[in-house]
Amino acid sequence: MAVSTNRVQPSVLVFYVNGKKITDDGVDPETTLLQYLRVKLRLTGTKLSCGEGGCGACTVMLSRYDKASNNIKHMTVMACMYPMGEVHGMAVTTVEGIGSLGQGMHPVQERIAKAHGSQCGFCTPGMVMSMYCLLKNNPTPSEEQVERELEGNLCRCTGYRPILDGFKTFAKECPMGENCCQRGGTEANEDERISTKLFNPKEFTPYDPSQDPIFPPELQRTETYDKESLRLVGERVMWYRPLNLEELLALKTKFPDAKLVRGNTGLGLSKIAFPVLISISRISELSGVRVSDEGIRVGSATTLSELDESLQEARKTLPDYKTRVIDALLKSLSRFANHQIRNVASIGGNVLKAHGVSDLQTVLLAAGVTLTMVTSAGKRKSVVIGEDTTCEELATDTDLILLDIFIPHPGKHEYFHVSKESLRRTNDSAIVISAIKVTLREDTDEIKSISLSYGGISAFSVLAKIAMKSAVGRVWEERLVSDMCQWLREDISLSPGSSGGMTEYRQILASSLFFRFYLTVADQHCRYVGKQSGVPPSQQSGSCGLKRDPSSGLVFHEEVSPGQPVEDPIGRSVVMPFTLTHATGESVFLDDIPPYSNELHLGRVMSTKAHAKILNIDPTEALKMPGVVEFVTYKDVPGKNYWLNLEEELFASVEVTVQGQTIAAILADTHEHAVRAARAVKVEYEELEAVITIEDAIKANSFYFPKKVFVDGDIEAGFREADHVIEKEMRIGGQEHYYMETQSCLAVPQTEYRQMEVISATQFHALAQMVTAEALAVPSNYVICKSKRLGGAFGGKILRSAAHAAITAVAANKCGRPVRCVLDRDEDMASTGTRHPFLAKYKVGISGTRITALDMEFYCNAGNASLSSGGFIDKSILHTCNTFKVPNIRVTGYACKTNITSCNPMRAFACVQMVLASEDFFGLVHEENMYREGDVTPSGQVLKHYNVRKCWKQCYDTSDYLERSRAVEIFNSENRWKKRGIAMTTTNQGISNTDTSANQAGALVQVYKDGSVLLAHGGSEMGQGLNNKMIQIASRVLRIPYSRIHISSTSTETVPNSSPSGASITADVNGMAVKAACETIMDRLDTFTQENPNGNWTDWVMAAYKARVSLSATGFYRTPDLNYNTDTLHGEVFNYFTTGAACSEVEIDCLTGEYQILRTDIVMDVGSSLNPAVDIGQIQGAFVQGCGLMLTEQLKITPDGKVLTRGPFSYKVPTVRDIPQEFKVSLLKGTPNPRAVYSSKGIGEPPVALAASVFLAIKDAIMSARFDSGLSENFQLDSPATIDKIRLACTDRFTKEFPIAEPGTFKPWFVDL
């Protein structure tokens, strides 16, 4: 059937979702599969987190019958980018389709939950679907396959370790051998009651693929759907799916500006609505991979997964030398995006990529491939890319349709290699990718021809033509490298402010990667012609990048005492039912709440200037757009238009002080309509001078409140005592919270009075309630603020969520209808603030191995409102020396007032910067200066239950630190281009809020007549296992199984005046309040238990009810003994300290700056753990988050204040492949903490700072590289130690070729805040 371009009726889409047939004749082609599932089908298990294919939260499985192979093909896709038109004739499986709590969980769901692989739960359905699909294709995958399958699925909570431990129970081999958890794990020492188990895999349901839901028989029987041309008509876009080239050409003639689309992973990223789209997914002329003696012909619509599969197959039958290009392509594909993207992205779409770095464009350019194309008029032509045409010409000629690509096999003396460098090892686009091919004359070392292609140097991949020409005829010998560097300098020249930044790095890489190629070929060619390698052994480490094996983990924790009743869950790794529902997709997050029939969506009009007067706001065009109902500005705020203090307005009225600030809001019928219309509101500004960086603020003398100076001891005397004095600086960048669930709120006006119900994803319900009430000019008791759970928060939803709630409530108040506002990822990242960027300047006095004095000035970039920055300064000062005793200190803190979004608390708030800085400057004189129990801190706090030395000693011993340090030295002496480093660090975090009033909590326990218990407390469950612990505590006090206790939500209705959930105190204070409330209940039941000692809980509850005894009780707790002076910071500030130590070993690639964490050992004092699995999960997750802060998570902001890092595509949180290859976590044994509930300690934050061990191990490795270049003095390495900084610090002949441009002489692409 030919596609009709005139047909009035759009096509009817037919597909299956979870076995149910769907027929729909009204699908808008702009709708993504995710929108359809969530909005139309109300299947909300699949989550939206980034909307740009980078996080995997939206992973679903697509299945289709492939007639040619008589097989059902299953693949995962990112539903947030998958066009609805493509699902015609497919079966979609979502997390709901494979199991549920009621119907029975699928083994994948069961294992992730029971292995503690789900914390907040937001990433869990996506993880489940990735693993499920892997098993569908391979029921016994290898460990490596499991790990690689999850590369596209981000988790911000768990550090991936427990997810892998759960999923690897499906794998066929286990690196733990006899210690494998499948075999029950090892009991490390029965006598000492140390266990290595957090779950028992023997309890898992065996996986039986025959029990999986079946593929819809109809789709197997009929080919009808595959043979239908389609035409979908939407509000802004028409979408066609022709079936053959003829139809395609006809459509292209009719719509010359139409865009072709295959996977939509390139086009989708642009977020532009193209009026006409033509899908090429079903055009047989553009598909398939054919291998011949001469080469490989690849249809342009071939997906990268199909290509990978075909190349793997082809290389099995080809002679060795013919596989050299194939191997390079396979290597390149293995680092291309992630599985879900490769399953749909096409080779054609990548080669014709119109902007950004394209991996395959670069590879194919060097390979000298021939592209066969056809114009819309049907004219065919074949061109050799690089010779007949440039990549730019290809990508910008909109009339060309790429048919196929012919990749010639290499000759016997032809060598081909590819290297890709990106901020993150996997699931990342390249900073630079190079592909180099050389042909040597037969039986000689002379270059016949050479092709050097680079991506990431300019908008399109380019050939280094001067180098290519000059090298012909030269001999393949070391001297060539120096000359090549000269030629490449001419070919690849970037001015310092060039787009993308990192200009020195990109240029140095071009030479370094050539050197790598030189070594590789020198070695490979010698071997091929039967000679001994010409590369000296010490240089061989330069010939390849880093290799990574599958990771493994071990945990050690104390078991409960043998006498503890089995039903008492304290100290046990129990999993609550609500974790199980994370895995089945049944857990309800804010945006999963069904919509009200009259609900509206809010789109924010955000400032595009960092500092400006607002001259005019014109919503005229926006108000005409489809679905738009209302426009809201500051004039609609009945009460206070400020939140928290008088620095930042809810809706900017006359001036904006940051890009991303809310100026107004549009209310519309759908989220998409609201966001689009908000962008159409015109705002006129008069620009004012902006202050962006710390340096800008110092220059402009722009600070909040006077600098804070803290002095202890005699600083001058301390320096007089010192043998030597070190003066240094260190910069620590900010960090995006990157909670998987963005800021979200649903405000529902109540019909009576002016009440408002605010469902808010907040860590601080009382604040959201207060700010909303003030904005609405109503008392707090008119506003109910509540939520069930948060999809991660990490401090980012303490303050900002209150403004978000108030803005949404003001809008709901104006229109009198429920209003929902769920920020898109880019909006969230552009407007909600980060961890404080930080600069420390310090002077340390040392006498022998003793620290005698520290004089430190530090600055934090507070942003456009001071919010938490006063607290930041205080907490920083209180943690200045980390775990080190320094007799004489002076610390001066400044909060810089700038035009970036006001910074927020984030996990290990203020401590992490101080730990990293102090470990960097005290690291050399470590153990001698470490605090002991009973020491007094500079602020006058006596250290009790302080176990840092025990953690250090155990970590030192069990990590074999000494022996491994020697091994590192030997490794480094034998390898010039790979270096290893090892470092041990400590952490110490005071557990209490520095605002004393925030160290209180309330709880409410309600017992029903049937004996079931409903518990409420003031904390927010956001993945930290709070509800788990609260139920465990209640279960112990009430002496009933935890299954009888339930927590429904956190609400200002049940517990008023809650404290923020954070600072690692939430379980401490709420746990004590829960305990108190439960004890009250037990006191009241006492009479009845005594009257009926043989009765049970239900009997006593019923007896109490009949006796008219209240079965509801509140509990309250305030942390005792806190007593300090907020001005001088002297006194008992903290309830206690949580301490720990870590040892990390890394390997770096000196030529590229790439690194990997070979091993990390952590020993942490958590007192007596309430739940070892929860606590260890917190340690693993926090540590990996710390690694993100210190290694990959670089915030990029332009000099005029525009945030460039707005999603996973540009901002790199660690993936499953970035965690330590070996990861051991031990909980210190026998250190109960009498100052917190059941002798536990708060643990959520402190391990973040242990990532300093990785940072310093990297610095150690760089030191060794520098030593080889004759540099032995200490050097400054700032955080994050991104790949480019590592490379630049490894000074060598290549770095010397490109001197760093002098700051101030150019306008950088992005600035350090």
Ligand SMILES: Cc1cc2nc3c(=O)[nH]c(=O)nc-3n(C[C@H](O)[C@H](O)[C@H](O)COP(=O)(O)OP(=O)(O)OC[C@H]3O[C@@H](n4cnc5c(N)ncnc54)[C@H](O)[C@@H]3O)c2cc1C
């Ligand atoms: C999360 C994520 C990670 C990514 N990582 C990488 C990465 O690591 N490396 C990398 O290089 N890219 C990466 N990309 C970019 C993108 O995935 C690739 O460019 C992909 O190959 C595009 O293929 P597609 O089929 O999805 O193209 P589409 O989006 O469907 O189309 C892209 C463009 O190509 C044109 N086009 C497609 N086929 C033809 C044809 N036959 N003839 C003429 N024009 C055609 C289209 O008109 C369109 O302009 C990533 C994208 C995402 C979302």
Ligand code: FES
């Ligand atoms: S929401 Fe789809 S990949 Fe992130």
Ligand code: FES
């Ligand atoms: S559990 Fe993975 S993001 Fe929270």
